[in-house]
Amino acid sequence: MGEVDPAFIQALEHRPKNDSIEAENIPLIDLSPLINASNADDLARLVAEIGNACENWGFFQVINHGVSSESREKIELASKKFFALPKEEKKKVSRDEVNPFGYYETEHTKNVRDWKEVFDYTVQNPTVFPVSHEPDDKELKEFFNQWLHNLPELREACEEHAEEIQKLGFKLLELIALSLGLRKDRLNGYFKDQTSRIRLNYYPPCPAPNLTLGVGRHKDGGALTILAQDDVGGLEVKRKSDGEWILVKPTPDAYIINVGDIIQVWSNDKYESIEHRAKVNSEKERFSIPFFFNPAHYTWVEPLKELINEQTPAKYKGYNWGKFRTARTRSNFKKLDVVNLQISHFRI
Ligand SMILES: O=C(O)CCC(=O)C(=O)O
Numbered sequence: 001m002g003e004v005d006p007a008f009i010q011a012l013e014h015r016p017k018n019d020s021i022e023a024e025n026i027p028l029i030d031l032s033p034l035i036n037a038s039n040a041d042d043l044a045r046l047v048a049e050i051g052n053a054c055e056n057w058g059f060f061q062v063i064n065h066g067v068s069s070e071s072r073e074k075i076e077l078a079s080k081k082f083f084a085l086p087k088e089e090k091k092k093v094s095r096d097e098v099n100p101f102g103y104y105e106t107e108h109t110k111n112v113r114d115w116k117e118v119f120d121y122t123v124q125n126p127t128v129f130p131v132s133h134e135p136d137d138k139e140l141k142e143f144f145n146q147w148l149h150n151l152p153e154l155r156e157a158c159e160e161h162a163e164e165i166q167k168l169g170f171k172l173l174e175l176i177a178l179s180l181g182l183r184k185d186r187l188n189g190y191f192k193d194q195t196s197r198i199r200l201n202y203y204p205p206c207p208a209p210n211l212t213l214g215v216g217r218h219k220d221g222g223a224l225t226i227l228a229q230d231d232v233g234g235l236e237v238k239r240k241s242d243g244e245w246i247l248v249k250p251t252p253d254a255y256i257i258n259v260g261d262i263i264q265v266w267s268n269d270k271y272e273s274i275e276h277r278a279k280v281n282s283e284k285e286r287f288s289i290p291f292f293f294n295p296a297h298y299t300w301v302e303p304l305k306e307l308i309n310e311q312t313p314a315k316y317k318g319y320n321w322g323k324f325r326t327a328r329t330r331s332n333f334k335k336l337d338v339v340n341l342q343i344s345h346f347r348i
Contacts, residue, residue, distance in 0.1 A: 007113040008212045014112075015211060016236070016279045021246045026237070027053040027060040028251065034171055035066055050172075051179030054259050054267075058274035059237045061254040066171070067164045069253055071157070072228055075200075078157035079287055082148070083117055083202040093146040095120065100329045101197070102146040109216030110340070115280045116203045116214045121145040123162045123196040129297050133327035135320075140297070161289070162198055165226055169196070169293040172224060172257060180267055182306060187223075187266070193296035195325065196222075201288045203234065206280040214278035214286065220260040221328060221343075222294035227256040232286040238275040245277070261343045262295065265316045268303035273343075297322025316346045 010016075029049050033042040053060035082090065087105075095102035105117045126142035147155040170188065177186040203214035214234060229235055235248045235256065248256060264273045280286065295301075302318035327341045 004206070004208045004212060005113070008115055008208075010112055010211060010213055010216065014213070014217060016209070016213060016277075017245070018210065021244060026246075026248055027057055028254070029053060029060055029062050030064050031062050031066070031171065032064040034175075035064060047175055047178045050175045054176060054179065054263075054271040057237075057240060058259045058272050059248070059256065059276070061248075061251055061256050062168075062172075063251070063254050065168050065255055067168050067255065071160050071164050072253070074153075074157040075161040075289060076228070076230065076287060078151070078154040079119070079200040079202070079289065082119060082151060082154050082200065083287075085148075085151070089148070089150075090117070090119075093119070093148055095146075099143055099146070101143055107215075109213075109218050112213075112216050114215045115206045115212045116201055116278075118202070119200040121158055121162075121198055123166055123198065123291075124194055127195050127197075128193065128322075129195065130320075130322045130326050133323050133330055135323060158198065158200075162196075162291075165198070165291045166194075166196065166293070168226060168255065169224060169291065172226070173293070176224075176263065176271075180270065180304075180307065182304070186304075186306075190223075190295035190299050191293070193298075195294045195297055195322070197292045197294065199290050199292070201278075201286075201290070203278065203280045203286040203288075205282055205285055207282060209280045209282050212280060214280040217275050217277040219273040219275055219342075220258060220292060221262075221324065222260040222292045223262040223266075224260055224293040225258045226291040226293065227258070227288060228290075229256065229288040230286060232281070232284050234279040234281070234286050235288070236277050236279060240272065240274060247279075260292075262299075262301050262321070265301050265343055265346070266304050266307075268307050268312065268315050270307070294325070295321055297325070313348075315348055316343065317348055319343075319346050 033046045090103045093102040095104045101120045107114045131139040131141045174184045231250045236245045259271045261273045299321040303314040308314045
């Protein structure tokens, strides 16, 4: 086992196992009833499948999702080209304390360094966020994507992928709304000025894959995540039924979906956001591309009125998504030695 900087070493209880369980049974959902004009029974079956997957797993894969394989191949290729560039080149689009979008190589999760490099960009350019996490500070700022002039295919592929993947995001949002017994478009309005973000993840081979993680255990703070992983594999999810870490086996052309914290709050805990992490390996590099589908910064996140009553009262106080996100970005960037803001802090 090679030497690695101690900043990357996970505590004993969080280290990955060699022999992860493969999740053959993570739900695999065929979205073709949405694309082909299907009858009401097919659609109702699909809605029930989505509801069961959200409730029992918080994670599932989709096929026949309508995102073209050309756009996926293009972004995967462009991502490989970008990360293969010399560091000085990549650093020309570095993210910093002011702009959280761009290239970054020292991401930490729960204060342990992740074995990866990332490139982040937003779906709406510019995207508006509050400047400060302080509740009384009303100042807003527009954030712009950063692109390398000598790699125009990266920008082109990223923008094309953003167009396509957000359409899948809205389809899933509508299916989730229906599965909660709500109007199909009940949640759409929150995404009018969406703050969604796409991340290109690059996990280089690691000499000590048993001690480190590509991304440490975490839950996603937004509404919904749609992930493209390559054929190397490494994503592990904490199975809801028994708390075991299980490996999500790559399925060609599928997208992996997970419920984020906002859907957990909207659904008043009916659907839960599940912890996940990514392993690395000593031989192969791995790439993945999550789309974090997030609402407008001014969204007040609270359990949906239709889902609470006297018998099932709200389990969370409301919070402002933009302030929540800004607090997270600040502590991530500054590596503040404090627990990141979590929805559990708003639990009643
Ligand atoms: O690479 C993966 O499989 C997981 C990525 C992830 O969870 C993240 O980027 O937040």
